[in-house]
Amino acid sequence: MSKAKAVSTNRVKKSREDWIFDIILYTIGVLLIIITLYPMYFIVIASFSDPAAVSNGQIMFLPKGVNFKGYKQLASYAKLWTGYRNTIAYVIMGTLVTLVVNIPASYALSRKHLYGRKFFTAFYLIPMFFTGGLIPTYLAVQRFHLLDTFWVMVVPFSVVTYYIIVGRTFFNNSIPEDLWEAAQLDGCGYLGFFFKIVLPLSKAVIAVIALWAAVGQWNSYFNALIYIRSESLQPLQIVLRSILVGNQTMSAMSTGAAAVEAKQMADLIKYAIIVVSSAPIMCMYPLVQKYFNQGVMLGSLKG
């Protein structure tokens, strides 16, 4: 068999099999997109449809009886907006603290001339393997008088070993050791060098860690559940929890048609509240997607 013939027969065979492959591939792809997007799409259309139609199952693909009752109810729901405001404050302050605390430490740890480097590396790594656990940590927070304060949400758990490892990897690979020696010749002090030269070169890793920290703060409820008691300090997620998860038994308060209507309205509010609380993160994500992808790659490298 000549070579040319072999190639041409292969090509004919290839295109038919690959065609089948592609059909299966894109069918699976479309199905996965539907499975992923439909639940989110449904929440959005349900949030401004007629509540009775939603609970009777008349709404599946298109909204019906468009109205904004759910959103109007939310507008006057003070607790939700307190939560919203608190979460924004926690996100801004928490992200700042996370950066201030982790970025310089990861830089220091990446320098080979750091005296006692092994000791400090161990210091930061040990908590990945062993921690005090819930109660001892709670007692520590209590002892330092941070229970039920604004600061418990932003300071005690701001040091994250994983962020430090990611930062260290970045600095290892992108800030050469002799950069400091060059800066020194120009009469730059070490801290001046760090703030004026190293940080501007490290925007990528700063962005990645800031995003992780911000999304983490926005979505977390654990610390607030454990350490916050006052209603005025509760973050958004705790308010959401009381509405979305907590009120399963509340509808039993009235009876008959009124109860049914109350339950339907409660559900409508839930759909609206999911939209209102998730929209900021969802809308932000595509804009900053590239930093997240970068982060996944940074995180997978070893320092």
Next chain:
Amino acid sequence: MSANHSKTKKKSSIGFVEGVRRSRPLYLLMLPSIIIFALFTYYPMYGIVIAFKNFTPADGIMGSSWAGLKYFKQYFNSYQFGLTIKNTIIISLYTIAVTFPLPVIMGLLVNQMKAQKFKKFFQVSTYLPHFISTVVMAGMLILFLSPSTGIIAKLVGLLGFKLPNLMGSAKAFPHIYVWSEAWQHVGWDSILYIATLSSVDPTLYEAATMDGANKWHKMIHIDVPALLPTATIMFIMRMGSVMSVGFEKVYLLQNTLNSTSSEIISTYVYKMGLVSSQYSLSAAIGLFNNIINLVLLLAVNFISSKMSDTSLI
């Protein structure tokens, strides 16, 4: 850490005082994180002693009387001991069995998508649920799975079936937990594999095409082997955390009807400690869990460093 040998000569010529003096600015950079870690991570490690004491807030950690292993025995002899361990392991292994292989498969699929616009749309859509908070996810599940008004009940109803009350079913709990986990995170977790595949040498595909390989062959014989090292590490690392199922979602989805399969170690620690104020018992259970985690992680780290160059430490 790997470049240590090149530095040993220099290091030995610098004394302790001089070394510390030179590193002063670096220490200053680490100071905030060292203080925070010392107060809120290392100090609680000392607080673990309350697991061996009859701790009361009035007596404090030092002042409370010693209890020996009393609280460990209390946990081991309780009905909750077997239950919480069983549930933790079942949920954990089931989660790994589903959410470890799916991102690998999704990575392989995305890598084969040559229609760039479709590929991009697919990726952005499947990453989105990752950003839904745990609370909202739990709220969605409760809304959707409601047997009277939920959308899933309605969709199932179209096919002529009646949806039972899944949220109140102990049997259904692990499935709800695991598959909602998959829905949220499989797309996101596939990023690592997509990135790994994008660095495969393109000449391999060209050579394979010349040899008459079709897309399926190329996927099996080029892409799968290319993912294997990364996937192995990810798998080993996941196995190291078998005994630490996240508290947040389980606690949100838990109710009295499904608690026989939803009570896990971390939710039990929370309830004993902060709801019933049995500080010492809770600390003892936490410590027990912590030690198992530590042993598992070290074992896994040992295996992974034997199998490849990659290890956590």
